[in-house]
Amino acid sequence: MKIFLHTISFLAITITGCGHFSPASTSAASGTAAAGKSISYRCESGHSIAAVYRSGTTAIVWYAGTSREMTIAVSASGARYVGGGLEWWTKGMGPDSTSTLFRHESDGTTGGIVERCKEQ
Numbered sequence: 001m002k003i004f005l006h007t008i009s010f011l012a013i014t015i016t017g018c019g020h021f022s023p024a025s026t027s028a029a030s031g032t033a034a035a036g037k038s039i040s041y042r043c044e045s046g047h048s049i050a051a052v053y054r055s056g057t058t059a060i061v062w063y064a065g066t067s068r069e070m071t072i073a074v075s076a077s078g079a080r081y082v083g084g085g086l087e088w089w090t091k092g093m094g095p096d097s098t099s100t101l102f103r104h105e106s107d108g109t110t111g112g113i114v115e116r117c118k119e120q
Contacts (some may be wrong), residue, residue, distance in 0.1 A: 041099050043119035048119055049101065051088065061088045063101060063115070086114065095119055 039048040068084030078091035087102040103111030
């Protein structure tokens with residue numbers, strides 16, 4: 001019984017530690033995306049990307065004149081959103097935090113880089 005309880009405790013801690021961090025998890029009082037504010041990113045190519053993070057599980061990403069609704073996906077670090085044949089992967093928050101737009105392959109893997117960006 002003791003081993004069983006230790007195993008359950010270990011699993012609970014492990015699962016809790018695997019949560020996702022996204023810009024949507026910040027407080028609404030700080031005026032961030034949790035309040036529905038669009039966050040702008042400037043890409044190395046000169047293009048811009050805008051994203052609105054909703055409920056911590058979805059993001060609307062505008063790129064090249066098209067918007068895509070993306071859902072949160074498993075990531076080792078940062079927040080990764082997938083939808084419309086693309087992946088939007090953010091790491092950190094605030095000015096100069098990094099984000100990368102990738103192609104999303106049909107087998108569920110990350111494809112080539114489309115844009116490398118920083119939050120404005």
